[in-house]
Amino acid sequence: MSDKAKLILGDKTFELPTFTGSEGEKAVDITKLRAETGYVTLDTGYMNTGACTSAITFLDGEKGILKYRGYSIEEIAEKSSFLESSYLVFYGKLPTATELKNFEDRIASFDDVPEGIKQQIKAFPKNAHPMAVLASNMVSLSAFYEDMCAQDLTPAQKDTAIVQLMGQIKIMAAYAYRHSQGKDFVKSDKSLDYCSDFIHMMTGDKNVKKEVAKALDILLILHVDHEQNCSTSSVRLVGSSKANIFATISAGVDALWGPLHGGANQAVLEMLAEIKDSGKGYEAFLAEVKDKNSGSRLMGFGHRVYKNFDPRAKIIKVACDTVLATLGVKDPLLDIAKGLEAVALKDEYFVSRKLYPNVDFYSGIIYRALGIPTNMFTVMFAMGRLPGWMAQWKEMVEQPGFKICRPRQIYTGDTTNTYKDIKSR
Numbered sequence: 237m238s239d240k241a242k243l244i245l246g247d248k249t250f251e252l253p254t255f256t257g258s259e260g261e262k263a264v265d266i267t268k269l270r271a272e273t274g275y276v277t278l279d280t281g282y283m284n285t286g287a288c289t290s291a292i293t294f295l296d297g298e299k300g301i302l303k304y305r306g307y308s309i310e311e312i313a314e315k316s317s318f319l320e321s322s323y324l325v326f327y328g329k330l331p332t333a334t335e336l337k338n339f340e341d342r343i344a345s346f347d348d349v350p351e352g353i354k355q356q357i358k359a360f361p362k363n364a365h366p367m368a369v370l371a372s373n374m375v376s377l378s379a380f381y382e383d384m385c386a387q388d389l390t391p392a393q394k395d396t397a398i399v400q401l402m403g404q405i406k407i408m409a410a411y412a413y414r415h416s417q418g419k420d421f422v423k424s425d426k427s428l429d430y431c432s433d434f435i436h437m438m439t440g441d442k443n444v445k446k447e448v449a450k451a452l453d454i455l456l457i458l459h460v461d462h463e464q465n466c467s468t469s470s471v472r473l474v475g476s477s478k479a480n481i482f483a484t485i486s487a488g489v490d491a492l493w494g495p496l497h498g499g500a501n502q503a504v505l506e507m508l509a510e511i512k513d514s515g516k517g518y519e520a521f522l523a524e525v526k527d528k529n530s531g532s533r534l535m536g537f538g539h540r541v542y543k544n545f546d547p548r549a550k551i552i553k554v555a556c557d558t559v560l561a562t563l564g565v566k567d568p569l570l571d572i573a574k575g576l577e578a579v580a581l582k583d584e585y586f587v588s589r590k591l592y593p594n595v596d597f598y599s600g601i602i603y604r605a606l607g608i609p610t611n612m613f614t615v616m617f618a619m620g621r622l623p624g625w626m627a628q629w630k631e632m633v634e635q636p637g638f639k640i641c642r643p644r645q646i647y648t649g650d651t652t653n654t655y656k657d658i659k660s661r
């Protein structure tokens with residue numbers, strides 16, 4: 237088969253190179269399209285746009301495959317830890333035991349945040365959403381680590397950036413929660429593993445059950461990276477202007493907050509609680525989300541890329557049953573979620589649009605069972621996604637031919653207007 241694509245515009249035919257990825261994905265390379273033809277592509281919502289090449293994550297939405305650096309998510313979730321998989325996506329290889337220990341120790345060494353960050357958290361109203369606090373804290377770190385704000389970080393500074401942000405995001409997240417509860421901050425304890433320390437800083441209790449820490453670890457692994465999603469694309473876009481790493485990652489936190497992206501995990505729980513409290517049956521609720529005028533959606537369902545099933549949702553559903561059984565938690569919202577899923581999966585509306593439960597459908601129920609409050613769910617997603625954002629940023633700035641991201645548009649507004657003085661408008 238030809239490795240060129242033919243484009244006929246009027247009476248001219250242009251040849252465009254094609255590009256095939258390592259998993260066989262095919263793309264038409266349009267880098268020279270505008271220069272050669274005067275045309276650009278129009279792809280609202282980037283439904284068909286490959287914005288970059290990347291060697292970090294592969295996903296096949298039709299087959300429900302997700303791999304980090306060539307390892308299946310199922311195998312990583314079973315055999316790896318959150319910090320090990322973070323190392324994997326950032327450095328591109330599984331660490332040796334010594335490398336992993338060093339990585340863990342370096343993350344644990346960032347066991348505090350500057351006093352100004354603590355003051356900033358305290359200055360927020362108690363009912364501030366923790367994502368607002370986290371995004372602000374994240375960008376504010378740039379005011380305290382000037383040397384890390386250089387346009388081009390050295391390899392050693394990039395190594396520091398990943399361990400520093402992984403260490404400090406955990407502290408800022410836990411402190412934001414403690415502040416919302418009107419409680420004093422709890423100092424990080426280096427002797428605890430990452431997830432146990434986070435729960436300890438939230439609850440003040442060092443005796444974190446192994447099962448609880450393990451369940452949280454798996455949830456974080458499942459969120460580590462997901463190729464060019466909205467928040468990762470935001471990180472690449474902002475980072476491409478050579479904004480500092482703190483500003484760049486803060487942009488990812490902001491993008492993640494939206495209910496169509498990471499904010500869906502909080503929205504799912506609120507939806508399930510509403511179904512329970514209102515006493516609405518599943519059918520009545522589904523009729524509402526199917527009505528385009530209602531403005532509501534079945535949160536935790538549907539995905540831009542997965543059109544068969546979301547492999548993360550499969551793992552989470554099993555983990556959900558295990559965690560609740562192990563902790564002896566009986567949650568009526570889990571029964572509602574399962575009932576809703578069963579009815580939706582048989583409903584023509586969802587079947588014909590290939591809408592399946594996504595990663596956010598069951599994750600909130602696990603967070604709830606672990607004692608993590610609803611408004612912290614998206615913060616948990618941010619903690620999990622941080623290494624993915626960092627890996628994607630590193631890959632971008634190190635790629636030959638690195639350029640600022642700057643899409644084009646097709647202008648559809650007025651062409652010539654006659655300016656009228658303000659008094660005569």
Ligand code: CMC
Pocket residue numbers: 465495496497498499500525526532533534535536537538539540541589591594595596
């Ligand atoms: N409930 C009801 N209808 C839906 C839903 C839903 N959850 N999702 C999609 N649809 C309908 C949509 O109305 C449209 O119907 P029609 O063709 O008749 O106009 C069709 O399905 C296609 O939807 P779309 O909005 O064009 O699809 P998209 O790829 O642009 O959006 C999505 C993907 C994830 C934003 C969307 O499915 C959604 O809003 N889901 C609910 C929010 C959610 O759970 N988000 C988390 C995504 S996974 C984790 C993450 O990325 O953070």
